[in-house]
Amino acid sequence: MESTGVIARQKLTEKQHAIYAFIKQEITEHRLSPTVREIANRFGIRSSNGVMCHLRALERKGWIKRDYYLSRGITLVAEPVTQFLTLTPGEAGCLGDVYVGCVGVEDRSVTLEFIAPDTMGEVQKDL
Structure with a gap:
């Protein structure tokens, strides 16, 4: 049997899991991913860099993909x-x-x- 090349997702911290759940909820309900500012407002994060650190971690761990040229460029990686x-x-x-x-x-x-x-x-x- 051949390997499909699928990399297993890494575990998330509580905060990362909450942010992922929020992103998933927004995409499910509104068909759009939230902006960095919307994520910051929802979780009381003061700087956009703080949100970007969480998004980079979610992407590195295999939970999301991002298009850096779009403000709503977050997509979920199917499990x-x-x-x-x-x-x-x-x-x-x-x-x-x-x-x-x-x-x-x-x-x-x-x-x-x-x-x-x-x-x-x-x-x-x-x-």
Whole structure:
């Protein structure tokens, strides 16, 4: 089996985790990442350099990516997750836009393992 080159995320400090959660919430609710100033105001950080230190740490640890030319240039790095789906003959399931079916197997179930970014959602069984 080949390595996918995915680097595991490093653990965050409490403050970094709170900032990451805020960024994730803002992107989820408003479809835009917060600005450095918005992060500073939310956490009572007085200087933009203080926020930049936290953002650099989040990026170095593999939780975000940044476009330095945009004021709202923070994107979340999708975490690979493993999900399992058991299908019996004639059943199908999907993960995002990927559909799978159980054909050519008689009287047995098949368990599939999906490793995909957490942004693809949950594996669903089509009935």
